[in-house]
Amino acid sequence: xxxxxxxxxxxxxxxxxxxxxxxxxxxxxxxxxxxxxxxxxxxxxxxxxxxxxxxxxxxxxxxxxxxxxxxxxxxxxxxxxxxxxxxxxxxxxxxxxxxxxxxxxxxxxxxxxxxxxxxxxxxxxxxxxxxxxxxxxxxxxxxxxxxxxxxxxxxxxxxxxxxxxxxxxxxxxxxxxxxxxxxxxxxxxxxxxxxxxxxxxxxxxxxxxxxxxxxxxxxxxxxxxxxxxxxxxxxxxxxxxxxxxxxxxxxxxxxxxxxxxxxxxxxxxxxxxxxxxxxxxxxxxxxxxxxxxxxxxxxxxxxxxxxxxxxxxxxxxxxxxxxxxxxxxxxxxxxxxxxxxxxxxxxxxxxxxxxxxxxxxxxxxxxxxxxxxxxxxxxxxxxxxxxxx
Amino acid sequence: xxxxxxxxxxxxxxxxxxxxxxxxxxxxxxxxxxxxxxxxxxxxxxxxxxxxxxxxxxxxxxxxxxxxxxxxxxxxxxxxxxxxxxxxxxxxxxxxxxxxxxxxxxxxxxxxxxxxxxxxxxxxxxxxxxxxxxxxxxxxxxxxxxxxxxxxxxxxxxxxxxxxxxxxxxxxxxxxxxxxxxxxxxxxxxxxxxxxxxxxxxxxxxxxxxxxxxxxxxxxxxxxxxxxxxxxxxxxxxxxxxxxxxxxxxxxxxxxxxxxxxxxxxxxxxxxxxxxxxxxxxxxxxxxxxxxxxxxxxxxxxxxxxxxxxxxxxxxxxxxxxxxxxxxxxxxxxxxxxxxxxxxxxxxxxxxxxxxxxxxxxxxxxxxxxxx
Numbered sequence: 001x002x003x004x005x006x007x008x009x010x011x012x013x014x015x016x017x018x019x020x021x022x023x024x025x026x027x028x029x030x031x032x033x034x035x036x037x038x039x040x041x042x043x044x045x046x047x048x049x050x051x052x053x054x055x056x057x058x059x060x061x062x063x064x065x066x067x068x069x070x071x072x073x074x075x076x077x078x079x080x081x082x083x084x085x086x087x088x089x090x091x092x093x094x095x096x097x098x099x100x101x102x103x104x105x106x107x108x109x110x111x112x113x114x115x116x117x118x119x120x121x122x123x124x125x126x127x128x129x130x131x132x133x134x135x136x137x138x139x140x141x142x143x144x145x146x147x148x149x150x151x152x153x154x155x156x157x158x159x160x161x162x163x164x165x166x167x168x169x170x171x172x173x174x175x176x177x178x179x180x181x182x183x184x185x186x187x188x189x190x191x192x193x194x195x196x197x198x199x200x201x202x203x204x205x206x207x208x209x210x211x212x213x214x215x216x217x218x219x220x221x222x223x224x225x226x227x228x229x230x231x232x233x234x235x236x237x238x239x240x241x242x243x244x245x246x247x248x249x250x251x252x253x254x255x256x257x258x259x260x261x262x263x264x265x266x267x268x269x270x271x272x273x274x275x276x277x278x279x280x281x282x283x284x285x286x287x288x289x290x291x292x293x294x295x296x297x298x299x300x301x302x303x304x305x306x307x308x309x310x311x312x313x314x315x316x317x318x319x320x321x322x323x324x325x326x327x328x329x330x331x332x333x334x335x336x337x338x339x340x341x342x343x344x345x346x347x348x349x350x351x352x353x354x355x356x357x358x359x360x361x362x363x364x365x366x367x368x369x370x371x372x373x374x375x376x377x378x379x380x381x382x383x384x385x386x387x388x389x
Numbered sequence: 390x391x392x393x394x395x396x397x398x399x400x401x402x403x404x405x406x407x408x409x410x411x412x413x414x415x416x417x418x419x420x421x422x423x424x425x426x427x428x429x430x431x432x433x434x435x436x437x438x439x440x441x442x443x444x445x446x447x448x449x450x451x452x453x454x455x456x457x458x459x460x461x462x463x464x465x466x467x468x469x470x471x472x473x474x475x476x477x478x479x480x481x482x483x484x485x486x487x488x489x490x491x492x493x494x495x496x497x498x499x500x501x502x503x504x505x506x507x508x509x510x511x512x513x514x515x516x517x518x519x520x521x522x523x524x525x526x527x528x529x530x531x532x533x534x535x536x537x538x539x540x541x542x543x544x545x546x547x548x549x550x551x552x553x554x555x556x557x558x559x560x561x562x563x564x565x566x567x568x569x570x571x572x573x574x575x576x577x578x579x580x581x582x583x584x585x586x587x588x589x590x591x592x593x594x595x596x597x598x599x600x601x602x603x604x605x606x607x608x609x610x611x612x613x614x615x616x617x618x619x620x621x622x623x624x625x626x627x628x629x630x631x632x633x634x635x636x637x638x639x640x641x642x643x644x645x646x647x648x649x650x651x652x653x654x655x656x657x658x659x660x661x662x663x664x665x666x667x668x669x670x671x672x673x674x675x676x677x678x679x680x681x682x683x684x685x686x687x688x689x690x691x692x693x694x695x696x697x698x699x700x701x702x703x704x705x706x707x708x709x710x711x712x713x714x715x716x717x718x719x720x721x722x723x724x725x726x727x728x729x730x731x732x733x734x735x736x737x738x739x740x741x742x743x744x745x746x747x748x749x750x751x752x753x754x755x756x757x758x759x760x761x
Contacts, residue, residue: 011612050579052587053579078455205429214429236483241705341620
């Protein structure tokens with residue numbers, strides 16, 4: 001009865017096998033964890049103590065992240081999705097509340113809002129993929145009970161945090177930043193984590209700082225919120241036997257904290273490589289008329305979780321790149337308001353034209369630290385030839 | 390038999406012993422498969438699900454991020470929500486009642502029997518027009534009265550969800566718990582009989598429709614990489630943890646047998662002094678905990694502690710006694726006398742399978758010593 005080869009079972013193994021056939025991939029786990037023996041040794045040390053759940057290494061990691069980001073509190077959780085969801089809950093956002101969120105983002109941003117019991121209100125973004133104050137303003141105009149904004153630092157590019165902060169303060173809105181793409185990103189030298197009521201980060205295996213499964217964390221300078229988050233992530237338990245509020249089970253495994261600490265030491269060089277590769281592509285792609293890359297600003301550091309740009313004849317370009325072994329992807333081809341899941345939440349009066357345009361024209365290329373200069377040249381060559389034809 | 394003046398220290402649980410036994414196999418397994426695969430819902434995770442379905446002889450298995458999530462997502466998949474009442478017990482870990490509250494339904498806590506599991510009489514007594522489901526718990530690995538509960542579920546047209554977090558490998562009338570279940574939630578928490586190195590859990594179900602729904606719910610509602618049919622969540626078993634589970638699944642029957650023989654020893658040699666959780670002759674209890682009770686509970690724990698033996702209470706505060714300040718509020722059945730009685734008298738003895746015989750002897754000797 002159990003259908004081992006059921007094609008509907010789980011689409012990811014098939015997807016992984018397809019991706020693995022390409023030469024220049026978005027995923028690079030084997031290369032990245034070539035030093036896995038070191039990590040095994042560290043895991044062995046902590047596990048010998050039986051310290052599997054919220055062990056002391058989790059505390060060490062949280063302290064190191066505070067230092068790295070220059071924030072006062074970090075609370076690790078089970079995933080980036082949960083980091084957004086738990087932030088909303090800790091801020092008291094739930095049933096009956098509306099939350100403004102860009103339509104052009106990964107599904108989890110809205111899923112987290114739904115999980116908290118609130119209603120997402122989809123807003124548009126600029127053509128760089130980031131929410132603008134005007135987008136929030138337009139969405140707020142049609143809201144009746146808006147309590148919060150969840151801006152996304154899309155691709156690792158910081159949004160206009162100063163504008164958002166001011167607008168949110170004027171309209172008494174909470175701000176939870178979806179910073180899942182943006183670990184290491186800065187504005188005027190300050191981490192994106194220092195803005196908003198909280199900032200939510202992800203350790204998903206595809207992220208700049210990745211672990212061996214799901215994981216995430218919340219950064220906040222609000223001590224009370226951080227205390228509430230610590231309760232919520234562990235069943236609402238104060239000590240072993242007293243439960244003060246029904247929380248959830250959303251903990252970063254101690255062994256994943258070991259992997260995260262190992263990677264945190266490498267993060268500056270990982271981000272540097274991504275930035276260098278991206279700037280190189282920028283310099284060449286900006287010469288091609290059929291391609292639009294976002295304008296770069298010298299006061300912000302983008303960490304290029306994705307290197308994304310808009311391209312004419314996208315479908316054919318992707319086909320060409322994939323035929324030549326390059327893992328060109330679309331992040332993501334269907335905006336949230338056009339997903340079957342999003343249909344019930346679309347408000348008529350909001351224009352989402354940029355979201356639709358980005359979904360229809362964006363393309364992402366691998367820029368991680370294992371992409372070689374030759375491979376970058378190869379990608380550029382394919383793209384140039386494609387448009388020269 | 391050891392002398393009364395034993396000085397062996399016995400911890401309630403020592404996970405490091407199992408870890409030292411398993412680490413080489415786990416690392417090898419992960420090294421060969423994990424790093425070449427992927428860490429999220431890759432082949433290792435699918436392989437684990439197939440092995441569990443085979444082991445339990447269940448139709449479908451779907452892994453998730455924790456036992457709590459397994460229960461919560463099961464209730465979600467059954468569309469249980471605000472306005473619905475769900476009948477359950479108050480002597481389980483907090484997550485059982487939490488899962489009901491988390492979907493917005495009202496938990497209705499009813500009493501348990503001497504087996505420490507939900508009392509079928511108390512169920513019939515608590516059914517209202519709003520009752521949608523029963524969540525039974527196989528506490529400590531002791532199967533609940535499935536025949537009677539399923540009969541009631543049929544009679545009142547209720548869904549029956551089983552919390553099997555502590556019961557992997559347990560059998561009811563010769564059939565493994567979960568194998569014939571409509572929907573059953575299991576945990577892979579490190580302390581569990583099949584424990585991994587962090588959080589993990591899974592659901593087994595006889596229903597294809599539920600399986601399909603759970604598969605979407607655990608992974609953002611994604612049908613494929615680019616299409617979302619309904620809002621879901623992020624609740625996935627890490628590939629690394631799946632590797633640990635696969636290695637440990639091979640050992641499970643042996644480890645459960647060891648738990649059973651330790652429990653048998655305690656239960657036989659101490660039956661004149663203390664009472665134990667009642668276990669039916671037709672059931673196989675896998676003793677996630679070995680729960681005893683005595684009116685001298687607190688003195689026994691202190692007496693044992695002074696002699697290096699660690700006893701614990703699962704759990705000292707029943708769920709309806711917690712001061713939980715959130716909606717929906719917990720409702721209580723007519724009487725919770727047994728639940729209250731247990732919370733005041735029970736204690737759990739060390740039962741982890743890596744205990745040595747002399748440690749088991751030491752525990753038994755010290756507790757017997759209390760009554761001398």
